[in-house]
Amino acid sequence: MDNQENIAVKTNKLTRKFGDFIATDELTLEVKKGEIFGFLGANGAGKTTAMRMLCGLLKPSSGEATVAGFDVYKQAEKIKKNIGYMSQKFSLYEDLKVKENIELYGGIYGLSRKEIKEKTKHIIDDLNMKSVENKLVAEIPLGWKQKLAFSVAQIHDPKIIFLDEPTGGVDPLTRRQFWNGIYASADRGLTIFVTTHYMDEAEYCNRVSIMVDGKVKALGTPRALKDEYKVGSMDDVFTELARGTSTK
Amino acid sequence: MLKGLILKEFRHIMRDPRTLLILFGMPLLQLLLFGFALSTEIKDAPIAVLDQSKDAQSYALQSKLFSSGYFKLEQKLINAKQIEKSFETGKVKMALVIPPQFGYQLNHGKHVQVQLIVDASDINTGITLRNYAENIIRDYQNQENPTERPFMQIVPKIRMIFNPGLASVYSFVPGVSALVLILISSMLTSVTIAREKELGTMEVISISPLKKHHIVIGKVIPYLGLSLLNAIIIIIVGVWVFDMPMKGNIFILLLECLLYVLVALALGVLISIRANTQQEAMFTSLLSMMLPTLLLSGFLFPVESMPWVLQQISKIIPATYFIEVIKSIMIKGGGFELVWKPTLVLAFMAFVLISISIKSLKTRID
Amino acid sequence: MAAIEVHQISKSFGETKAVKDMSFNVNDGELFGLIGPDGAGKTTLIKILVTLQKPDSGSAKVDGQDVVSGYHHIRNIIGYMPGKFALYQDLSIEENMSFFADIFGTKIEEQMELMGDIYKQIEPFKKRKAGQLSGGMKQKLALCCALIHKPKILVLDEPTTGVDAVSRREFWDMLSHIKKQGISILVSTPYMDEAARCDRIALVQEGSIIALDTPKGIIKDFAHPIFGIKGDNNYHLIEELKNMPGLRSLYPSGEYAHLVMDDKNQSSEEIKNYAAAKTHQKIEIEPIEADIEDCFIEMMQHG
Numbered sequence A: 001m002d003n004q005e006n007i008a009v010k011t012n013k014l015t016r017k018f019g020d021f022i023a024t025d026e027l028t029l030e031v032k033k034g035e036i037f038g039f040l041g042a043n044g045a046g047k048t049t050a051m052r053m054l055c056g057l058l059k060p061s062s063g064e065a066t067v068a069g070f071d072v073y074k075q076a077e078k079i080k081k082n083i084g085y086m087s088q089k090f091s092l093y094e095d096l097k098v099k100e101n102i103e104l105y106g107g108i109y110g111l112s113r114k115e116i117k118e119k120t121k122h123i124i125d126d127l128n129m130k131s132v133e134n135k136l137v138a139e140i141p142l143g144w145k146q147k148l149a150f151s152v153a154q155i156h157d158p159k160i161i162f163l164d165e166p167t168g169g170v171d172p173l174t175r176r177q178f179w180n181g182i183y184a185s186a187d188r189g190l191t192i193f194v195t196t197h198y199m200d201e202a203e204y205c206n207r208v209s210i211m212v213d214g215k216v217k218a219l220g221t222p223r224a225l226k227d228e229y230k231v232g233s234m235d236d237v238f239t240e241l242a243r244g245t246s247t248k
Numbered sequence B: 001m002l003k004g005l006i007l008k009e010f011r012h013i014m015r016d017p018r019t020l021l022i023l024f025g026m027p028l029l030q031l032l033l034f035g036f037a038l039s040t041e042i043k044d045a046p047i048a049v050l051d052q053s054k055d056a057q058s059y060a061l062q063s064k065l066f067s068s069g070y071f072k073l074e075q076k077l078i079n080a081k082q083i084e085k086s087f088e089t090g091k092v093k094m095a096l097v098i099p100p101q102f103g104y105q106l107n108h109g110k111h112v113q114v115q116l117i118v119d120a121s122d123i124n125t126g127i128t129l130r131n132y133a134e135n136i137i138r139d140y141q142n143q144e145n146p147t148e149r150p151f152m153q154i155v156p157k158i159r160m161i162f163n164p165g166l167a168s169v170y171s172f173v174p175g176v177s178a179l180v181l182i183l184i185s186s187m188l189t190s191v192t193i194a195r196e197k198e199l200g201t202m203e204v205i206s207i208s209p210l211k212k213h214h215i216v217i218g219k220v221i222p223y224l225g226l227s228l229l230n231a232i233i234i235i236i237v238g239v240w241v242f243d244m245p246m247k248g249n250i251f252i253l254l255l256e257c258l259l260y261v262l263v264a265l266a267l268g269v270l271i272s273i274r275a276n277t278q279q280e281a282m283f284t285s286l287l288s289m290m291l292p293t294l295l296l297s298g299f300l301f302p303v304e305s306m307p308w309v310l311q312q313i314s315k316i317i318p319a320t321y322f323i324e325v326i327k328s329i330m331i332k333g334g335g336f337e338l339v340w341k342p343t344l345v346l347a348f349m350a351f352v353l354i355s356i357s358i359k360s361l362k363t364r365i366d
Numbered sequence C: 001m002a003a004i005e006v007h008q009i010s011k012s013f014g015e016t017k018a019v020k021d022m023s024f025n026v027n028d029g030e031l032f033g034l035i036g037p038d039g040a041g042k043t044t045l046i047k048i049l050v051t052l053q054k055p056d057s058g059s060a061k062v063d064g065q066d067v068v069s070g071y072h073h074i075r076n077i078i079g080y081m082p083g084k085f086a087l088y089q090d091l092s093i094e095e096n097m098s099f100f101a102d103i104f105g106t107k108i109e110e111q112m113e114l115m116g117d118i119y120k121q122i123e124p125f126k127k128r129k130a131g132q133l134s135g136g137m138k139q140k141l142a143l144c145c146a147l148i149h150k151p152k153i154l155v156l157d158e159p160t161t162g163v164d165a166v167s168r169r170e171f172w173d174m175l176s177h178i179k180k181q182g183i184s185i186l187v188s189t190p191y192m193d194e195a196a197r198c199d200r201i202a203l204v205q206e207g208s209i210i211a212l213d214t215p216k217g218i219i220k221d222f223a224h225p226i227f228g229i230k231g232d233n234n235y236h237l238i239e240e241l242k243n244m245p246g247l248r249s250l251y252p253s254g255e256y257a258h259l260v261m262d263d264k265n266q267s268s269e270e271i272k273n274y275a276a277a278k279t280h281q282k283i284e285i286e287p288i289e290a291d292i293e294d295c296f297i298e299m300m301q302h303g
Helices: A047-054 A076-082 A098-108 A113-126 A142-152 A172-187 A222-229 A234-242 B002-015 B017-038 B056-067 B081-088 B102-107 B123-144 B169-199 B201-206 B212-240 B250-274 B278-296 B308-314 B318-331 B336-360 C042-049 C071-077 C093-103 C108-125 C135-147 C165-180 C192-197 C215-220 C234-241 C268-278 C292-302
Strands: A007-018 A021-032 A036-041 A062-067 A083-087 A160-164 A191-195 A207-212 A215-220 B045-051 B071-077 B094-098 B112-119 B154-161 C004-013 C016-026 C031-035 C057-062 C078-081 C153-157 C184-189 C200-205 C208-213 C226-230 C247-251 C257-261 C284-287
Touching: A007 A047, A007 A191, A021 A047, A021 A191, A021 A207, A021 A215, A036 A047, A036 A172, A047 A062, A047 A160, A047 A191, A076 A083, A083 A142, A098 A113, A098 A142, A113 A142, A142 A172, A172 A191, A172 C234, A172 C247, A172 C292, A207 A222, A207 A234, A215 A222, A215 A234, A222 A234, A234 C165, B002 B017, B002 B212, B002 C093, B017 B169, B017 B212, B045 B056, B045 B081, B056 B071, B056 B094, B056 B102, B056 B123, B071 B081, B081 B094, B081 B112, B094 B123, B102 B112, B112 B123, B169 B201, B169 B212, B169 B250, B169 B278, B169 B318, B212 B250, B212 B336, B250 B278, B250 B318, B250 B336, B278 B308, B278 B318, B318 B336, C004 C042, C016 C042, C016 C057, C016 C200, C016 C208, C031 C042, C031 C165, C031 C192, C042 C057, C042 C153, C042 C184, C071 C078, C078 C135, C093 C108, C093 C135, C108 C135, C108 C165, C135 C153, C135 C165, C165 C184, C165 C192, C192 C215, C192 C292, C200 C215, C200 C292, C208 C215, C208 C292, C215 C292, C226 C234, C226 C268, C234 C247, C234 C257, C234 C268, C247 C292, C257 C292, C268 C284
Parallel strands: A036 A191, A036 A207, A083 A160, A160 A191, B045 B071, B045 B094, B112 B154, C031 C184, C031 C200, C078 C153, C153 C184
Antiparallel strands: A007 A021, A007 A062, A207 A215, B094 B112, C004 C016, C004 C057, C200 C208, C226 C257, C226 C284, C247 C257
C-alpha cells in the first residue's frame, strides 16, 4: 500500500444522483502523485459529473473522496486552490490579450503583483509567445491557445491538473506537442487527470479507467487492459466495453 | 410548408415559459407600474406658502387649507425667489402665493388673484392637488361672502410646472400600449430568428426549398396572433383599471393594432438579420425601439414643441401614428373618417418593412 | 458525372484566407472525407458547396449545377448536417423530424426506406425532446433530419466531433450503409483515424489540400522508414533520442513513439545501438506502417 503522501486523488464509492438518475455510481479509484491518469468513457457515462465532484464544484450524494489530501465535502475551497482545470472551450477569454489572460488568472488565484509579473514573463518565454503577447486570444492559432491554456491552468502551481478533452480538433502535430507538454509537467511531479475521445491518447496515460453507465468497468495500465481483453489497441478495449450500452 | 413552420413556432412558444412571461407579463407589469404612479392617494401633501399680506384673511385661507387634511405646511417663503428653489429640492408639491393687501382687496369687493404653482411631474397628483386647492379656495370665499355672487372674487391663477403638456392617463395608456407592443413584438421575432442562428437550424432552413417569404411569414404570423392578444389585454387593462374611455369601434381599434404590430414584427425581422445571438437581438430591439418611441412619438413630449429635425424624425416613428389613432378612436370616438391618414401611413410602413425584411433576409452570404 | 466538382475555390474573411485554391472531385456514389484540424477551411468549403456562402473565386458544381447560379436545384437534392447538430432542443424527436420533412415538402413515412434503420434506433424515444438526448442519439436524429427528403448527395460537417469513440464507429457504419443506397457523401472530420472509413480523402491544412488520394494511396506514398519505439518512459526516451543523427521526426503515438528516419535503408538495429549508448532504458523497436497521422505530420513538417 502506498502511503497517503503519494496519493493525489482517492475516491471510495463516490456517488452522485440526480433525482432517480445515478450519474456516477460508487466510483472507487486512486491516482498517484505524478501519474497521468486517463479518465475515459462514452458520452453520458458520468465522466463530467465525477470530474466536477473532484474539482469541488458539485457535492457528492454519498461516498468519500479526497483530492490533494483535501475532503471534497468540507474542503472544496482548499481543493480549488490546489488544482488546475482546463477544457478546450472555456479556459481562455477570447476577447482579452494573451498577456491579459495570464495576468487575469494570476489575479484570480491570488498571486502577488510581483509573482504575476514573473509568471507572465516565464510563461510567455516558455511558450515562445513574445510575438503575440499583445494579441487577442481570438487571433492566435488553436494549438497555441491550447498550450497557453495549459500553462495558465498551472499558474498557481497546482498539485493536480484536470484536463477535459484538451486536444479536440487540433492537428496531429500540435496534439503531440501538447502531450509532450503533459509529459514534461508530469515529470516535474504534477498529477494529470485527463479525459479524451482520442483512443491513441489513452495509450499515453500511465493508467486509465473506463466508465460505462456511471460505473468504472475497467482500470489499469493500457498494456494490462489490452492483455486482459486480448486486443491490439485501447480503441478495441473501449469498443468492447462500451458497446451494447451506447446503442440504446 | 407554412403550416409546419407556424406549428413549430407555436410549440416553441408554449414550451418556453420565458417567452410567455415576456409576452404577457411585461405589458401587464409596465401598465400597472405606470398605473401605480398615476393613482396616488393624496394626504398631507407638503406645500409652501408665500404670504405677502399677512392679514386675518390670508391666515384664515391658509388655516382652511391646512385643516382640510390634504395639505401640510412644509415651508414658509419670504420672497418669490424661493419658490423655484423649494420645488427643486423636491420637498414641496405645490406653492400658494397670496398677494399683498389680500384682506383689504377682498373686503372692498375687488378681484384678487392668488397663485397656485403645482408640480405636475407626477401628473395625476398634480391635477388632484390643483382641484383640491381650487375647491378649498372656493369654499373659503363662499364662507366669507355667503351672498351669492355671479363671479368669483378670488381668482386662482394656476401654473403647472415640470409637465406643461399635462400628460395623463389619456396619454399614458396609448403611449404605454404603443411602447409595449412595439418592444415585445420586435423582440420576439428578432430573438427567435437569432436563436435559430445560434442553433444552426437557420442554415438548414436557409438551404431548404423554403422561399424567403415563407421564412419571414412563418415567423411573423404566430407572433402576430400573440401580439394581438397582447393588445387586447392592454386595452382591457386600460379601460377597466385606468378608466380610459372606449368611445370608438373596437374592431377598428384591433385592426389598427394589427397593422402596428405587423410593422413591429417586420422591424424585428430586420434586426435579426444583423444580430447573431439572442442577446444581441434583445438589446438591439430594446435600444432601437424604446428610446425613439418614448421620446419622439409625442408620448412624453409634445411633438409640436420639438426642434424641426426631431419633428421630422418623429414622422417616421410608427408609434407617432399609432398613438394618434388610439387617441382618436378611444377618446374621441372617431371612426375611419378620422384615422384614415395615420392608418394609411401605418399600412404603408408595414408593407415596405415586410418587403424589405423579405428582401434582406440572407439565405446565403456573399 | 462527378457528384461534386470543386475547381480552384478560394474564400477569404477579411485578412484570413480560409480556403486557398482548393480543387477536387467527389465521384458519384463515393464516400469522400475532408480531413484536417479545426481552422483548416473545411467548414467554409462545405458552406460554399451547400450554397450558404459564395466563393471569392473559382467555381464548384454540385450534381452538375453551379453553386452560385444553380443553387436552387442544389438545395433540393442535397442533405446537409451542419457542425453543431442543428436540432430544436425543445421539440421531440418526432416533432423535429416532421418539421424538417415539412419544410422539404415530404412526409416522414415516405422516407422510411432510406433512414429506416437509423430511425428504428431512436424511435423508442420519439416523444423525448432533442435537448434531453445523448450525443450519439442527437447525432442519429440529425442524420435522419438530413436524410428526410431522400437527397442525392449528403454533406456532413464534422458529424463526429465531441462524440465518443463507440458512437463515432457506429456513425461511420451508418454512413457506409447510406452509401450503399447510391448516395454520394462528403464528410469532414478532424479525427484522422476516421480516414480509413472513406473511399478517398483530402487532407487539408490552413486552407489548402496537402494530399488527395485513397487512404491506402496516401500511406503508400510515405517515403521514409518508420519505427515504433518504446522504453520504460517514453517521454525521457524521446528527450534522449531527439538529437540522433538522421532523425526526421520523433513523437509520441499511443503505446509506441513513432520514429521516422531519413535514410531509406535504416535498420532498427542501428537505432537500438544508438539508443543503448544514450540511455539505460529497456527498449523495444520495430518497423511499422505509417498511419494517416504520420503522413499528415510528415507533410506539415517537411511538405
